Structures are given as C-alpha cells and as structure tokens.
Amino acid sequence: MFTYFPNNYMWSSAVMLSIMADGQLGQIDRWLAPLREAEPDTESWTKAWDGAAAQQEELAEEDVRRGFRRSASARYLRASTYYLTGERQTPPSPAKTRSYQCALTAFAKAVEHMPRSLERVEIDSPDGILPGYLIPARAHGRAPVVIFYNGFDVTKELLYGIIREEFADRGIACLVIDTPGTGEPLRLRGVPSRPDYEVPTSAIVDHLVTRPDIDPARIGLLGISLGGYYAPRGASFEHRIKACVAWGGVWDYGAVWQRRWATRSTTTSVPFWQLPWVMGTETMEQALERVKQWTLRDALPHLTQPLLIVHGEHDGAIPLEDARKAFQAAGSTDKELRVFTVAEGGSEHCNADDPDPARQLIADWFADHL
Template identity: 30%
Template sequence: MPDVIELGKANVFSAGRSSTKYFKDGYFDYNFSKFLGLATYSGAEIAECFETAARIRDGDTESWIEAWLSTARRVEAYAENAIKGGHKVSAKEAWLRATTYYQAALFFTLDTDPRKDEIYQKHTGCFQSAGKLFEPPLEVLSIPYEGKSLFGYFLRVDDKPRPTVLIQMGADGSSEQIYFSGGGAAALRRGYNALIFEGPGQTGTFMRDRSVTYRSDWEVPVRAVVDFALTKKEIDPEKIALIAYSLGGYFGPRAVAFEKRIAACICSGLVPDAAQLAGSRTIALQKMKETGNTDYNHSQKYVLFEHMPKYGFNNGIEDFDEFVAFWQKLNLYGLEDKITCPLLVVQAAAEGEHQTKLAKDFFDKLPNPQNKFRLTTEDDAAEMHCQKGNAMLLHAIEFDWLDDILGLTHGATNGVA
C-alpha cells in the first residue's frame, strides 16, 4: 500500500465547543450538527431535528435511516397538503425541510441498499418542488460534458447580467444541500446568481450515470461548467467565481490552475494532499484487509461501499490499494505558480493542527497578494469541518471577501431565501 501519514488528532469529524454533543458516536454527532445547521436557510427546523434524534439509537445506522425517513415523509405530506390548499409559502418551507430530512436518511444508506435510489429521488424531488416556488424559479441543469452531462441547478436574481458563483461540494453531500450550506441561498441574498453543480462522481451526477466517476484533472469538468455558464445571459462573464467545499479544497484550486476564466476561488478548506486528509481511516482499513477482519464500523462501510464506487472501484476491500493510489493523485504540489487568481481559504480548526499546517504551508507558496487564509476556531463557533453549524459566519467571510475582490458594493436581497 502507498505510504499514508497517520493524522493522529487530525480528524475532519472531530468537533469542539460548537458541536451538539447529542450522540456519543462522533460520526453521528457531526452529521446531526451538519443537518441541524441547515435550519439557517430554512433547510431544517430545530425541534424536528431533535425529535428525530430522540428516536435514533446511538451508532445504529438503520435506526438513523428509519427515523429520518419517518420525519421526511411527515413533512413532505404537509407540503403536499399545503400546496393543494393554495398555501405556497407553507408548501415551499415544508418541502425545503423534507429535502434535508431525506438527505439525512440518504447519507447512511449504502450504495448496495435497494432503498438508495428512491430516497435520493425523494430528496431531489422535494427540493425541485420547492424550487418551482422560488422567485424566479430555479432551473434544473443538465450540463454538457464529454458526451454526457453534469447535474446541477441555476438560481438567478433576475434577468440582468450578475456576478455568479459556481458552487460545488466535495466527496459527499448534494447540490440540494449546497443550496443551504454552501452559499446558494446566501448568494441570492447578496445579489449573486448561483450555479450549483455536481462533477463526475459527485452524488447527483453519479446517481444519474454510474459511468461518470471521479477524476483527478478537475479542470476538465469545471471547463464544461464555465462553457455552459457563458451561455447564460444572466451571468456576467467577467465576474464568475468558484466556491468549493471539503474535498473541493483540492478540486477548486486544481481547476483554477488551468481554467483562467474564473475570477476568484474560495475553498473550505484547502486540501493540498487528499491522501493526508484521509490517512487515519485508510490505515485502519488496510490493517483490516491484511488480517481478514470484516467487522467494519459505519464510517468504514461508507468508504468501502458508498464512497469507492464513485471513484470507479466496486469491489470494496479488494480494490482498496488502487483506491488509495488514486487518492494520491489528488494533490496540488507542483501547481503553486499556476494558481494565480485570488484565493480565499476558510480553514476549520477541528480538522487538526497537522491538516491546518499542510494547508497553510501550501497557501503561503501561492503568488497572488489578494489571497487570504482565515482559520475559524471554537471562539468563532465555527471549528467544525466546513464550518458546520455556523453558515452565517462562513458565508459572511466568503462573500465579503468576494465583494471586495470583484469590486462590488451591493446589499440588495431578492427574498428567495
């Protein structure tokens, strides 16, 4: 197996004072905090989340799935009854919450589970039902890409050419989640359009075509997205920025190293070496492979049976060495002088000192004087991975910086979110 450094205390699922501490299982608690945090932009309701959590057995993934499905179905039914009665605002709000609750169930539903596709369709269906009631309505995208397509959404302020953020997630999540947590709703409030997309291997694209798997040369799918964006009359071609999350901290900087039509890039956080980021989990799985131990915990099952197929590996532990070798290709070293557009890095302290140092050391080698590195900590109530639980602060940091970079002075809202 290729050498992967043990991360020690560095763990993207670790959390400090801002986490809920509701579940003893750290993976459960992080994800509970993540979905609870979508309440900021109407993607959840606090009491509904805690009521659901009270029905979950700590660490039991089936219990997690069934509890969230129950809540999702109830809230979706409310939306459907509301729209039949002509109550559009109530229907939109309920569909948005149901979107999140179906995704919470989806997260621990493995790729081999026959319920997977149905839950995903419910997740996207609720969001698209809500999106029809946005003003203006959202547009569901099929972005041309090498004879196939990438999935996404376009949310616009109005019919005028506007600055636009292209937003993508990392190794999991969905476009629908990114609307809440990744800046889709936040962009609209600030007068930006948002084009949310899922590249090869990412959830929405992969669920529609399992042959479209992850690739290391991420500038290729981003080039397709920019080509598509430039066909939209509502997008100012001189003011296109890219925002990327989690593993997007590799994908975003990699893309702008080659795609020069992007005016600025933001990532939370910076991932110069993906193999370093995943080190502790890959070491544990390799040891289990060597001993023949198949007693996987839910985090390890997620890597083997949910995550690996998106990278083109379908045989679990048998393909594991090839999977790790692919991850080693996901590094930015050698591209420092090519990442020339302004770059904002919002790094979360709970990812650990080791990962923060890797990110900062790489960042310090980049040439643009407008670059900014912002470490969010417990004192910010934003120490968790991708600043989960404090979306307001994250988006303020991102868009205030972007306003300055693009020379914008606006504060208008359009009432979408």
C-alpha cells in the same frame, strides 16, 4: 461541536450539516431521539431520516391545499435535506436509491413553489451531463456568477440549502452543480470523481459564457470540503475563473485517507465504503492508491487569481496544517487564509458548528472580488 450523538462523530456531524442546510433541530430530534442511546444501526438511521422527511412532505401538501406556497416550499426543501442526510450514510442499496429519488422529487416540488424559481441547467461535459440549479441574482443586466462545488458526499440540493440567497442578495448569481463523483453523475450514472477538475470546470465555464444573463468576465468558483480541492484545482488551470474560495483547505487528500484508514479513524464524517464508491474502484486498496492523485502540490503554483481559504481551527477531517500548506503554495498575490477559532465558533470542519459567519464572509468576499 454539538454532539447530538455523544459517542458517534459521524452521525453528529451529519446532524450539524443538516442544520447548516436549514434543517430544524426540533424536527430532527422527533425522529432521531430513539437512536441516541441505541447501538449504531444503518437501517434505523435511514428509516429515521426518511420518516422526518416524509412528515415534512405531508405538512407541505397541506400547505399547498391551503394556498401557502412559500410555506410548502420551505417544507419540501427540508424534506429533501432530511432524505439526503440519511442517504449520505447509507451504503449503495435499494434503500439508498429510494431516499435519493425521494430527495430529488421533494426538491423539485420545493422549486415549483418558490417565490423566485430556480433554473435547472444541464451542461455537456466529457463526463456526460452535469446537472445544476442556477440561483438568479437580484440584479439587472449581466451578473457575476459563482460556481459552487460539492464536497466528497454532498449534492447540489444540499448546496442550495447551505447557500440559499446569500449570493443573490449581493447581486451575484450562483450555480450549484453536481460534478464527477457527486450527486446525480455518481448516483444515477456511476461517474466517479477525477483528479483533473479543470476538465468539468472548463465545460461549465464554456456554458456560462454563452448566457445573456451572466457576465463572462466575472466568474467565481467555490468548493466546500473536498470542494476545497476541486475548486482550487479547477481555477489553477482554467483562468477564466476570476476568483476562488476553498471552504475547507485541502492539500493532499490521498495522505488524509491513508491516515484515516491506517488508524481506522473515528472522526471522519463519512463511512469508509464511500472512498471506493467515489473513486470508482472495487476495493479499498485500489481506492487508496487512486486517491493519491488528489494533491494540490503541483497545481496551486498555477493559481494566480484571488484566493480565500476558510478553515476551522479544530477541523477533525482536514488538518489546519493542510490549509496552511495550500495557502503558502498558491501563486496568487491576493490571498487570504481565514481560520475560525474555538473561542469565536466555526472551528469544526467547514465551520459546521457555527456556519453563518463563514457563509457571510465568503459571500462578501466574492462581492468584493467579482
């Protein structure tokens, strides 16, 4: 992986995720270069990303004044990505809330100026409203759709930056959505994650099958990072899902966190405070106990739909062996484990070091299976 911060895996992986979501290295470097040789400091990190985002907003406003709406949309989208990249590593605080609110505002402006506008949807669920954006298919009539789930610390806005029009160009709609423990539900309403992700999955499917623009018989489910738990778990018990992809294989997420905490791992992409935050507990000890429920051991035998697991050979966050265990346990007769190697690229977590081949593979696979 390109280590922008040579001695800081967490910050380097954040830079790679930002680029994966269409961030530009030159823009990032203008603001982060002073941090490369300094001692890690969260306040400086947040301010640097906020600065990079604010600069893109200013340039977007100039584009709007000149009538360059498409250029403005791209600038606002990157501003949202930069705000969120800083916010992900910022502990709960007024600074974190400000960055997140600025990200939502910038993304809304990006949508306003897009040539093909996204539709914001709000879906009723047992956990309250689940907000998302529907990326329409470039197709006539009822289209298949892929639901795209966040990972441990991602948001629907970053998901859009990662996938953009890849599904739409193949005649497939895509719903990027915040669910329990992610995005708006966590940040604005304090809704933690839950192990039984078939519950939000069923609520989302209930909504999609009522839409006149969606084919209810062709609904797929994709999850990235911890979404590699959320999506297979949802598909295991919600069989209106017709195909499932784990962009990062997960087997026993509780065991992963036990190892991280016991060794005080320096190769995690998130700070340790995030586990109690996402789990909805007051202490790390409570969070480590709760996260033991996040295992696919008993769920995957129930997953009989086509399944693709995409993993990196050198994934430092989730061991490749976990992806292999998930693959073996899945009940599907149509299943594939695609491992990207160091030699070909894309060998890191969620292929962030070279993401486009994995992104294209996933979109093509869904086009074949929906």
